[in-house]
Amino acid sequence: MTITRTEIEAAHARIAPHIRRTPLLNLGSAFGHDGPVSLKLEFLQHAGSFKTRGAFNTLLSNEVPVAGVAAASGGNHGAAVAYAAKQVGVKARIFVPEISSPAKIAVIRSHGAEVVIGGARYADAQDACDLYVAESGALRIHPFAAESTVTGQGTAGLEWEQDGPALDTVLVAVGGGGLISGVASWWAGRVKVVGVEPEGSRALHAALEAGGPVDVDVDSVAADSLGAKNTGDLVYSICRRSVDHVALVADTAIRDAQRLLWRDYRIASEPGGAAALAALISGAYKPRSGERVGVLLCGANVELAKLAEITHP
Numbered sequence: 001m002t003i004t005r006t007e008i009e010a011a012h013a014r015i016a017p018h019i020r021r022t023p024l025l026n027l028g029s030a031f032g033h034d035g036p037v038s039l040k041l042e043f044l045q046h047a048g049s050f051k052t053r054g055a056f057n058t059l060l061s062n063e064v065p066v067a068g069v070a071a072a073s074g075g076n077h078g079a080a081v082a083y084a085a086k087q088v089g090v091k092a093r094i095f096v097p098e099i100s101s102p103a104k105i106a107v108i109r110s111h112g113a114e115v116v117i118g119g120a121r122y123a124d125a126q127d128a129c130d131l132y133v134a135e136s137g138a139l140r141i142h143p144f145a146a147e148s149t150v151t152g153q154g155t156a157g158l159e160w161e162q163d164g165p166a167l168d169t170v171l172v173a174v175g176g177g178g179l180i181s182g183v184a185s186w187w188a189g190r191v192k193v194v195g196v197e198p199e200g201s202r203a204l205h206a207a208l209e210a211g212g213p214v215d216v217d218v219d220s221v222a223a224d225s226l227g228a229k230n231t232g233d234l235v236y237s238i239c240r241r242s243v244d245h246v247a248l249v250a251d252t253a254i255r256d257a258q259r260l261l262w263r264d265y266r267i268a269s270e271p272g273g274a275a276a277l278a279a280l281i282s283g284a285y286k287p288r289s290g291e292r293v294g295v296l297l298c299g300a301n302v303e304l305a306k307l308a309e310i311t312h313p
Contacts, residue, residue, distance in 0.1 A: 001237040003147065003185035008154040015056040015152060018087060020045050022156075024164045025265075031281050035290040038167060040160050043273050043300035048107060049225075050156055050179055050298050051080035051143065056087075057152030058141045064090045067138035071095070072129035074122050074175070074224040075104025076272075076299050077143035082113035093138065095129040097121050101224050101270075103303040121218065123229045144178030145232035154182030160294065167191050170294035171285060173275040174204045174246065176228035177235035179298060184242035191294075195239070195246040196279040198254065203228045205246040207236045221251045225272030225299055249275060253282035255310050261297070262311045273299035 025039040042050040055077070059069065068091035071081040078094035085092035094108050095118035108115050116132075118125030133140045142149055156179070160170075170187065172180040174195040184193040197205050198220035207213045213236045218227045231239070257274035260281060261267040276295050279285040287293050 001234050003151050003154060003182065003238065005186060007151050008158055008182065008186050011057045011151045012155040012158050014060050015053060015155065018056045018084070019052055021159055024160065026165060031277070033280065033287055033293060035287060036165065036292050038164050038292070038294045040156060040294065040296045042156055042296055042298050043267070043269060047079040047083040047111070048299060048301040049076040049080060049273070050153060051077045052083060053155050054149035054152035054178060055080040055084040055141055058146065058148040059084050059088055059090070061148050062139055064139050065137050067136040068092055069141050070129050070133050070136070070138040071141045071143065072118060072122065072126040073143060074227055075100045075108070076225050076301055078113070079104060079107040079111065079301065081141050082108045082111035085113065086111045093132065095125040095132070097125045099224055099227070101301070101303055104224065104301045107301055121229070122227050144176030144181070144228065145234050147234065149178050150181045150185065150234065150238070152182065153179045154186045156296065157183040157186030161186070166292060167294040168292045169194060169287060170296065171196055171276040171279055172296050173226060173272055173298055175226040175272065177204050177231045177239060179296070180204070180243060181235045181238040183296070185238055188242040192244045193242060194244050194279070194285055196276045196285070197246055197248055198222050198226055198275065199248045199250050201226050202246070202248060203231045204235070204239060205248060207231050208240060208246060212236060222254055222271035222275055225270060226275060247279045247284040249278040249282055249284045253278040253284065257281055258307065259311050262307065267297065268300055268302050268304070268307055269297060270299045270302040273297055
C-alpha cells in the first residue's frame, strides 16, 4: 500500500479552500539542540488539530449518503469531522470513549454534531461506530486506517516543504498513525521521519517490532489523542518503509513539553500535541550536531484548567 506525492498534491488542491495553511516558527538553536528547529504550528488548524485535513479530503472525495457521516474519536478527529461536516452541510454522529476530554467533546458539540459515548476506550468507540455505519449506511470517516485520511494528512508535509527551510529530520507524534503515514509518504526517501509515541501507548512501535500490526495496552496522559490500540495494515505498510524509527517518551516528558510551550511561547498544547517536542527536549531523539530538525505541533484541544494545574503546580 502506497500514497504518492501526486495524490497528496491533488488532495491539497481539493481541500485548500477549506483549511488553514498553518504557519511555521523557524528557530535557530533551540530546546538544547545546536541546530535549527522548525515548528509546524498545526494546532492552529480549524477545530484545533491536523485532523481537519483528512476529514475534508474524505468528505470531498466521496458521495455522502442521507444518513450523513460517522466517526470514532478520542476527540480531535471527531471535532474535525464535525467541523468539516458542518461546512459542507451534512450531519455527523461522533462516537467517543469515556476517557475523552470534556474540552474536546465540547468542541465537537459546538460544530453541531451528535456525540455518543461509545465505551471505555477508543477501540470500543470504533466498534460502536462501525455497528452504526453498518445499520445506517452512513459514511465512515476513519481517523487513520483509510487512504483518503492519510492522503489528507500528508498535505501538512507538502505545506511544510513549500513554506519552510530544508529539513533533515521531522518528528511526528503517533496515535493511530494517519498523520505520520501521510507526512512520511510526502517525504519518503528525502527526509528522515521519526515517530514519537508515549511509553504507555505504542501501537506503531510494537507493530514495527513485531513485523505487523498488534494490539497494545493503552495507558498515557496522551491517551485521548495518542491512544489507538492497533495501527492497522495501511499505516503499518507505509511506516515500515518510510518511517526511520519510533522514539518513546515518558508521560513526564510530555508534561515538561507542555510546560515549556506555555512558558516560552504561550502555546497551549494538549499532551498529544506536545509529544513530538517531548522527544527532542528529553533526549528520546538525539539529533546530530547541526541537524535541521522539524517538529510538528499537532493539537491544541487542551482543558485549560488542566494546563493551569501542570504549569502552575
